[in-house]
Amino acid sequence: MLAEDFNLPKQTHDIFAVMARGNFISSNGSKDGMNRLYDIINNPENFERLQAYFNVIRYNIERGNNYFYFSKLHEPNSELEKKLERFERYIDIIDLFASMDNKITIGSRFRPSEIAEECNANVRLKQKLQKIPLYRSETLHNKVREICDLMSRDSYLELEDEKTESYKVLDAYTYLLDVINSIAIYEESDNSDANTINYN
Numbered sequence: 001m002l003a004e005d006f007n008l009p010k011q012t013h014d015i016f017a018v019m020a021r022g023n024f025i026s027s028n029g030s031k032d033g034m035n036r037l038y039d040i041i042n043n044p045e046n047f048e049r050l051q052a053y054f055n056v057i058r059y060n061i062e063r064g065n066n067y068f069y070f071s072k073l074h075e076p077n078s079e080l081e082k083k084l085e086r087f088e089r090y091i092d093i094i095d096l097f098a099s100m101d102n103k104i105t106i107g108s109r110f111r112p113s114e115i116a117e118e119c120n121a122n123v124r125l126k127q128k129l130q131k132i133p134l135y136r137s138e139t140l141h142n143k144v145r146e147i148c149d150l151m152s153r154d155s156y157l158e159l160e161d162e163k164t165e166s167y168k169v170l171d172a173y174t175y176l177l178d179v180i181n182s183i184a185i186y187e188e189s190d191n192s193d194a195n196t197i198n199y200n
Helices: 012-019 031-042 044-056 077-088 090-099 112-121 123-130 140-153 173-188
Strands: 059-063 067-072 157-161 166-169
Touching (some): 012 031, 012 044, 031 044, 031 157, 067 173, 077 090, 077 173, 090 123, 090 173, 112 123, 112 140, 123 140, 140 157
Antiparallel strands (some): 157 166
């Protein structure tokens, strides 16, 4: 069966290129026509056609609160466990963001320097930032930059202005919060079944 048989939108390749990398398409994303891709998938006729087409190649389009992503059909438990481990690195990051005076939420705009300055002025926040694993930058500012780079690669943030280092929090950030909450529940219960949790 060919792509033409599904009467797919012309942006199908662009949609696949984003989501097959494990990234999200958020409605409030602006780079590379992200919001346009969201609107295309969100169209009910397009959604049905795209879903049918991607199911053939073993992908399923998952709908979140103003974002879309791929899940794999019949994914083994070993893969789910790897994804759990990947998301665990975000627990301390989300804790830091939620503890700031200006809490970072969907649609928030901020610069790494602002977070670094607040952490430098607040011992408790500074300790939270310093204990985040995987980062070994010498300055607080560079450490926050690395966190923002990671979150941009995983499509939770978008760099809006390179000159001012201004970031925007994308709708897919909700997914990250939901998964981290699921990890906490999963780890608290020995009887939890990983298959009951949705992962990207």
